[in-house]
Amino acid sequence: MSSTVDRNGRHAEISGAGFAGLTAAAALAQRGWTVRVHEKGKELREQGAGIVLWHNSLQVLKAIGAWDRAMSDSMTPPFYETRVQGRTVSQEDFGGLPWRTMTRPHLHKALLETALEAGVEIRTDSEVVSADPRGEVALASGETLKADLVVGADGVKSAVRDSIGFEQERWKSRDGITRFLVPRCKDELGPGDWDNVIDFWNLEPRYLRVLYVPCNERELYIALGAPRDDEQGSRTPIDLDLWTSVFPELAPVLKAAAVADDPKYYGYETTVVSEWSRGRAALVGDAAHAMCPALAQGAGTAMTNAYTLAVAATEAADAGIEDALTRWWHTERPITDRVQKRSADYAANRGMSKGNQFDEVNLETAQYDPTDTDRHATA
Ligand SMILES: Cc1cc2nc3c(=O)[nH]c(=O)nc-3n(C[C@H](O)[C@H](O)[C@H](O)COP(=O)(O)OP(=O)(O)OC[C@H]3O[C@@H](n4cnc5c(N)ncnc54)[C@H](O)[C@@H]3O)c2cc1C
Missing domain, CATH: 3.30.9.10 (D-Amino Acid Oxidase, subunit A, domain 2)
Structure with a gap:
């Protein structure tokens, strides 16, 4: 994947250079968009420690060409073991389902390098203060920028989401x-x-x-x-x-x-937003669906939904982008809603302590393949 892709004349402004923003940026740029990402931090770096990724986000890493970089310094542990009061109650290997552990800085670097290689422009110390569904972002610097697509990938306190006024529940x-x-x-x-x-x-x-x-x-x-x-x-x-x-x-x-x-x-925070898009503005990642970490799917769904957003927005004829965004989230949202709900229930009842909780139902999201074009036909 490189910046030599034919440009399609469309432009995206993205708020936030976390896992969701960088995935959306890379996938859009690889499909011909010019893309600018605004990161309010002075440096491009991922806060936090480690992460567990599953088949759904691993497929995204493959699709955007970040696979080799991400895999280079990561591992698949033999088992996911649960111990209660010092006693092992289960050891799960997910029946061969691909999963991987790595540090967050490592994943962030892999996504960042992939986005830059695809020709994405990234501005640090650039805070988005508001967005408009007609396709505008306003920066703390006073500048206003126009785009065919605005992506709010700015995390749990999303300025894009809050300035547009999406209805939400947070707890x-x-x-x-x-x-x-x-x-x-x-x-x-x-x-x-x-x-x-x-x-x-x-x-x-x-x-x-x-x-x-x-x-x-x-x-x-x-x-x-x-x-x-x-x-x-x-x-x-x-x-x-x-x-x-x-x-x-x-x-x-x-x-x-x-x-x-x-x-x-x-x-742990859960955010449920009424819609994931309005006009030309779309939300991905924690801005749209922050979830408790019980099933380790916050970043996984962030990357999955960022990728499918890029595909859906590219496939839409320009006049139809608003409808395409609405169709995108109506199609992709239910599986994220389910894992978010299950994760919130586990946080409330501490049920993961029973062990053996990664059954077929709870692995639904992990098994999802956002790069399979027949995925909804076969669902
Ligand atoms: C304890 C814990 C463990 C977890 N473990 C896992 C796990 O194992 N597996 C997993 O898949 N998920 C896990 N998650 C969830 C995962 O960390 C998040 O869902 C994921 O990082 C969200 O990515 P994001 O890009 O949407 O948001 P963020 O990572 O929050 O990135 C948002 C970016 O936007 C920037 N920003 C914010 N506001 C603005 C603005 N106004 N203008 C410009 N830039 C802005 C921020 O500085 C940041 O860089 C865990 C979460 C927690 C709390």
């Missing part, structure tokens, strides 16, 4: 998480299945959880979960005595987390 779950990227510390951890993803649950006498996700041979993502109203469990920097007393087997990696720079506790 926070009772739990949240502090995420770290630390060295694997395999030797210090001692013998064990340390290549597995391991979801450690402590339910009695209090809820505390560690999601252990190896990303490659060197880097480990750990997410420390605690209720929002647990002052000690949600404290940053973490209370090392508390965490090592509950999860003594993880002491070496918890010690590394305790000295991490600038840790932040995030409450």
